[in-house]
Amino acid sequence: MPSSALDSPPSRRKLNMSEDRNRALLELLIGVSREVATALDLRTVLQRLLFAALQNVGGERGSIVVLDDLGKPVDATIVYGKQTHEHTTQQLRETVERGLAGWVISHRKPTLIPDTSKDERWLRRADDSAEKTGAKSAICVPLLARERLVGVLTLVHSVPNAFNEEHLELMQAIADQASVAVLNARLYTEAQRTARVMSALAEGAAAINTSLEMPDVWRRILNQTMQALQVETVALALIDASEENLVYLAAAGHNSGNIPGKTIQAGQGLVGLVIQDRQGIVIPSVKLDRRYSEVDRFGGIEMRAVAIAPIQAQGKVIGALEAINPVSGAFDPDAMLVMTGLGSLAGTTIQNARFLERLQRAHERYRELFEDSVDPILITDWVGHVIEANRQAVALSGYKVEQLHSMSIDQLHEVNWKRVGPAFEELKEKDERTYESVLHCSNGGTTPIEVYARRVEFEEADSVQWILRDITARKELDSLRDDMTAMIYHDLRSPLGNIVSSLEMISDMVPQDESVQSMLAIAGNSTARIQRLINSLLDINRLESGQPVADQKARDPEALINEAIRNVEPAASSRHQMIKRKVSKGLPAIWIDVDMIQRVLINLLENAIKFTPTEGRIEIGAEPNGNFVKMWVRDNGPGIPLPDQERIFEKFTRLRGKDRPGGLGVGLAFCKLAIQGHGGEIWVESEIDHGATFWITLPVAQKKQTGRLKRPTGKLQLKHAE
Numbered sequence: 001m002p003s004s005a006l007d008s009p010p011s012r013r014k015l016n017m018s019e020d021r022n023r024a025l026l027e028l029l030i031g032v033s034r035e036v037a038t039a040l041d042l043r044t045v046l047q048r049l050l051f052a053a054l055q056n057v058g059g060e061r062g063s064i065v066v067l068d069d070l071g072k073p074v075d076a077t078i079v080y081g082k083q084t085h086e087h088t089t090q091q092l093r094e095t096v097e098r099g100l101a102g103w104v105i106s107h108r109k110p111t112l113i114p115d116t117s118k119d120e121r122w123l124r125r126a127d128d129s130a131e132k133t134g135a136k137s138a139i140c141v142p143l144l145a146r147e148r149l150v151g152v153l154t155l156v157h158s159v160p161n162a163f164n165e166e167h168l169e170l171m172q173a174i175a176d177q178a179s180v181a182v183l184n185a186r187l188y189t190e191a192q193r194t195a196r197v198m199s200a201l202a203e204g205a206a207a208i209n210t211s212l213e214m215p216d217v218w219r220r221i222l223n224q225t226m227q228a229l230q231v232e233t234v235a236l237a238l239i240d241a242s243e244e245n246l247v248y249l250a251a252a253g254h255n256s257g258n259i260p261g262k263t264i265q266a267g268q269g270l271v272g273l274v275i276q277d278r279q280g281i282v283i284p285s286v287k288l289d290r291r292y293s294e295v296d297r298f299g300g301i302e303m304r305a306v307a308i309a310p311i312q313a314q315g316k317v318i319g320a321l322e323a324i325n326p327v328s329g330a331f332d333p334d335a336m337l338v339m340t341g342l343g344s345l346a347g348t349t350i351q352n353a354r355f356l357e358r359l360q361r362a363h364e365r366y367r368e369l370f371e372d373s374v375d376p377i378l379i380t381d382w383v384g385h386v387i388e389a390n391r392q393a394v395a396l397s398g399y400k401v402e403q404l405h406s407m408s409i410d411q412l413h414e415v416n417w418k419r420v421g422p423a424f425e426e427l428k429e430k431d432e433r434t435y436e437s438v439l440h441c442s443n444g445g446t447t448p449i450e451v452y453a454r455r456v457e458f459e460e461a462d463s464v465q466w467i468l469r470d471i472t473a474r475k476e477l478d479s480l481r482d483d484m485t486a487m488i489y490h491d492l493r494s495p496l497g498n499i500v501s502s503l504e505m506i507s508d509m510v511p512q513d514e515s516v517q518s519m520l521a522i523a524g525n526s527t528a529r530i531q532r533l534i535n536s537l538l539d540i541n542r543l544e545s546g547q548p549v550a551d552q553k554a555r556d557p558e559a560l561i562n563e564a565i566r567n568v569e570p571a572a573s574s575r576h577q578m579i580k581r582k583v584s585k586g587l588p589a590i591w592i593d594v595d596m597i598q599r600v601l602i603n604l605l606e607n608a609i610k611f612t613p614t615e616g617r618i619e620i621g622a623e624p625n626g627n628f629v630k631m632w633v634r635d636n637g638p639g640i641p642l643p644d645q646e647r648i649f650e651k652f653t654r655l656r657g658k659d660r661p662g663g664l665g666v667g668l669a670f671c672k673l674a675i676q677g678h679g680g681e682i683w684v685e686s687e688i689d690h691g692a693t694f695w696i697t698l699p700v701a702q703k704k705q706t707g708r709l710k711r712p713t714g715k716l717q718l719k720h721a722e
Helices: 010-037 042-057 089-098 100-107 165-208 214-229 269-277 335-372 391-397 401-405 422-429 472-509 514-544 557-574 594-611 667-677
Strands: 061-067 073-080 083-085 111-113 137-145 148-157 231-239 245-253 263-265 281-283 306-313 316-326 377-380 386-389 432-440 446-458 461-470 553-555 578-583 590-592 617-625 628-634 681-686 692-699
Touching: 042 061, 042 073, 042 148, 042 165, 061 089, 061 100, 061 165, 073 165, 089 100, 100 111, 100 137, 100 148, 111 165, 137 165, 148 165, 214 231, 214 245, 214 316, 214 335, 231 306, 245 269, 245 316, 263 269, 269 281, 269 306, 269 316, 281 335, 306 335, 316 335, 377 391, 386 401, 391 401, 391 432, 391 461, 422 446, 446 472, 472 514, 514 557, 514 594, 514 667, 553 557, 553 594, 557 578, 557 594, 557 617, 557 628, 590 594, 590 692, 594 617, 594 628, 594 667, 594 692, 667 681, 667 692
Parallel strands: 578 617
Antiparallel strands: 061 073, 061 148, 073 083, 111 137, 137 148, 231 245, 231 316, 245 263, 281 306, 306 316, 377 386, 377 461, 432 446, 446 461, 553 590, 617 628, 628 692, 681 692
């Protein structure tokens, strides 16, 4: 040895030893950094870091637990000597929560335990009891990267006091050097995992949504689940219509034939738990999980591990997706994330498939109703071209289907453009339009029809539906009624006039006996009613043919009301009914055909008497209303249903019911034509069981009558028939 070295002072030798140590430490850290920085896979980085720590610090085994940003363990690696133990994350959760690693995580500083048997922070498991492994020494340090706690590194030696403070410092130096690499590897792994999940879900979405036929949807969902999770068997269950049971409808994979048709009651089994909690579950080993029961078994399948995710649609759980027995032996950490994503995709697709099925059934049902309808139906576009016709339309028109498809709706019948509007504008705004017309048949003849036109959606296209109802029988009946009316008028008017004259002569000839005069009065009233009916029938025919009201003069409305009351008073008295007058003072005269309007008021009062119960009250009144006088007749009878309130003004229409009086059904039709012929309006207001009020308006007589006055506006009134 050189004399210079022997003669060196102790301080110089100590300095040299310190420099050598620092140089060795630097080389060690550079080596560790190079070792862990050349890999991006998290498991590889963890294994290399553990081997470097064990080699340079010492110890028989070591572990690393990697934490996410919330401080929860996401991965782990354990090394015994030169052997790596996989799938240990679950085993280390207790250590992280209650053991030495948990203490380091919460305090964010390293610690040394010379003797584990004397430190409460050391968590002993069943495989680490004192009689089996004995006392040990341990070092545990945090992995901090840019002030972020990314994990915890632990080394264990089987001999107590094997580690000292120098080992602790060296361990912390290695951890500080490698923590950034661990963080980067974790982030890279998370990015890769997210990419895999997104790729699996994207592929699943593309595959699942290629068809909306329900069996195809089920098959594609199962195939994608099996491919994404690499499992032996998959099954799909949906909640039944009663929302009480879960029914397995489809399955794929090993021994899956026994699964479809199995029913599980609500809340039972693992799948019931998933439905109830709306959260998926992963069970690594069904034998070790108490929640697994006989309900969860499938015939012919030995279940080892299972993952179940809810199938959701529009925020509601509609079923569950189940994956059984991963091929690798354990589910990937991303299994539930993938399952949940596939469950959401499946729910949306199943819901869409259900909607499609319902729509198809609705289309089929509409097509059946369309073809089987007893009425002829045509479907046109908004230009009027016929795009579809049912069997009845073909039969009524005489044209073949091909011929109808080449025609427009106005070629087939006389369109009432006033009702439907130019370019069918009224149909676009209104629910339905009805009018009478004539159908032009293929043989050159015509058929009277009633047309019902409305906007519909046909074969997913905005269209117009035309129902052409054959009213030949009704027209023939109307013609017969008209002939009958004419016969009644012409054949009865003359004899009735003779009867009236004879009664007047007899009244003058017989003694003034009270009973005789009463009988003659009854006969006179009856013949007067017959005369009013005949005159009303004649007026209906004349007004319907467009003839104007000719014989008009000014008349006091109060006098009209008084005269009408006198005519019906015997009928009201016989039913013990009271007729109340409510007439405003100073009413202006009205310009009317006196006989016609007198009959209108009598008709309204007679109707009120018929429908008002015995000892009931009837009110008739009048009040000024601008250029009109408004009059009304109110009863307290059974009322008129809303759908019938316009129909009752049609000719030969009577309300049906066991308590409703009979009649010809011409009185209100006459009233309507008579009032409208004077330029006024007539309408009814009624509620069931609260009586009815008939309103009429008649024009005020002017000093110079120069034609028909305008009708009052701003009032909800009965509309004219077109």
